[in-house]
Each structure stands twice: as C-alpha cells, then as structure tokens.
Amino acid sequence: MAEMVIEPRIRGFLCLTSHPEGCAANVRAQAELAKAGPGTGLKNVLVIGSSTGFGLSSLLTSMFGYGADVLGICFEKPPADNKPASPGYYNLAEAHVMAKEAGRRLETINADAFSHEVKAQAIAALKERYGKIDMVVYSLASPKRKDPNSDTLWSSVLKPVDKLHVSKTVDLRHEVVEEITIPPASEQEVFETERVMGGDDWKMWIEALRDADLLAEGCRSVAYSYIGPQVTYPIYRSGTIGGAKEHLEATAKDLSALMAEHCKGEAWVSVNKALVTQASSAIPVVPLYISILYKVMKAAGNHEETMEQIVRLFRDHIGPGQTPTLDDKGRIRVDDWEMLPEIQAQIEELWPQASTENLEDLCEFSAFRTGFRRLFGFEVPGVDYSKPTEVMRELV
C-alpha cells in the first residue's frame, strides 16, 4: 500500500507521473461511449497495444460495445517503490475492474509484443482460456524494436527523407512557436523506422496465430495508419514514419490474402484522425497542427477523440456484419472528416498566421495541453487531486 498526492511532472512531450483516479475516470468515460454498440457480436478479440490511444479504445469498444472477451498486449511501467505507474497501466487496471463487473474476461500481457516469447505466451493464453479469435487489432506505437531473430535493436526516427525540412512547431517546454530544422534521415534510419513501425511484426502475429489455428472463420484484422495534410507531409507521410506506414498498408494486402485462404478472413489498414496521444505528441510539427485542427473541427461540430473514432470504425466498417468502405488504395478512412476540403482550407489559412502570441486565440493550444495532461490522468473533471491516492494497483 502506498498512498500519495500525485502532481504532474511534465518535460516537453513526456510526463513522468500519472494519476490512477484520473486514468480510471478517463477509461470509465470512454467505456460509456462504447455502450452505443449492440453489446454482442464478438467472442474473442486480441488487441496488440491495448493500454492507451487507439488500442485502448479498440479494447473498450470490443468489450463494452460488442461483448468480447479480450486479451491485450502492452508495454507499461508498473508502480514501484512508491512511484506511480505509467498511465497505460492505470488505464488497464480500471479496465480490468470494469471487465469483472461486466462478467467479461480481460487478460493483459505487459511485455514486449515484438518478441517470440510474448507471442507464445499469448497463444498459450488463447488456447487455454479463450478459444479462436474473431478480431486482431494491431495498434503499436514504439520508438524501438528488438529483432526477435537476431537481437538487433532497431530505432524509429521522425525525420524527412531526402531533404532537410524547415517548419513551424511548438516548443512544448516553453509553449512558444518556433522554427525547427530537421535534417533528412539516413538510409539506415529509413530502414530501421520501417522495421519498427511497418507491418513486419503484424505479419508475424497473424502467421503465429494461423499456425496455432487460433483464427476463427471470418476473422478480421486491422492496423492503424495516418496520412494527414500538406503541412505535416515532409515530417509525416513523406518522411520516415510515412515510409513505415506504406509498408504497413502493403502488409494489409498480404495478410488479407493469407487470412482469406486460411479462414475466409480479411485484414485492413484504417487511416485515423490526428489526435493527442503519447505517440503523436512526440512528433515535431504535429502538436501545432493538432491545436489548429481541434479548433477548426470543434467549430464545425465534427471533432472526435480516439473513442469516437473507433466506435465509428466498428459501427460502419469492421464490426460484425459490416462491409468496410475503402478508398482507391484499399484503406478504411476514418480520417475522412479531418481531410474534408473545408476543414483543410481553414487550416491552410490559419497555419501561416500561427505565432506564440496567438497560440491560444488562433490555435487553441489549450486543447492540446489539456488533452496531453488527460492522457496521464491529470485535469480530469471530478477528480480531487489534493487527496492522497493508492499508487499500487494490479492488472487482475
């Protein structure tokens, strides 16, 4: 037992602490949105990257919107020595409580999803306590991957390819708009980013599940991608991470063929909207874009968070009985509202005007700031932050 008052300790795009009650409140609010689903239709779902962002929303949607039992894989820091856990750990601690209340099975493997050991552990758990799975959600965002076959450590970088990129960005430590110059990636960096964030590991998961005969007839799999607007193109879509996303999208086609043959299943990439998550906060330029995007989309009445995005993805595209609508490259597009010409036209108009002085009025930077703090359980309405809270929680 270790009760303490927990304060946010923010360092740029990192927050070193997190609040269990705030994380729990976030998860409960998200699960409420999932309840718009039919409550039935999925038996067993595997979510790889289940603790935060789009993966957590996928877990909650599967369980509370479609009645699924879920096996989740994540990489989170548990609480120790009176230090709070990472927020994904507290998110899942609450999801475990809620699963119990709802009579659903939720198990979490908190270890490196890229390893052979974790795949074997997941397969053993599925065989012993779940059975075949109806859906596999692949939602990892990681800065590193250890090659499971050679122990080489690959690192992903967020850099342009071929030429240096100069852009506006927000310095998150000082909350000032400044110019950033990012040198182009080396060939090795391009390669390593693709190894970490491309489709290689997704394919290894699906092949391992196929070999273990754990893919139910009609099983579906989805992984998440991003495209975004011209202003983020050099650093995102045509940068190192974009190259990895192209690899992920090509992998979806291979996996669709594999799953069609093996279990009459299918795999897709869903291109999602830009949102404040731990992964996106670390990308230069993106927090400023998100600040403007949130303002414009809120004014237009079509702003969504990860949970609304995933509820819509399941309802209209990949949920039981749904036939997804695909773009000309075979991708699902729940970034459709972000990419509406009228939304992007406003962003193009506002982007050149953004400065430190108008960071709030023009850009609504506070939406990014609050969104970021809420990821860690801070600034969540209804939570009394002056009260000591128990940091030791369990994923059972």
Ligand code: NAD
């Ligand atoms: P996130 O940082 O919130 O979540 C990442 C998840 O991966 C967490 O559950 C984390 O524990 C898990 N993880 C990381 N390394 C792991 C490892 N080695 N083993 C096991 N688990 C590990 O990220 P997110 O923004 O939700 O991103 C998920 C996916 O969605 C990514 O592919 C991302 O590119 C994509 N996406 C994000 C955005 C956005 O704006 N945030 C938009 C479109 C698509």
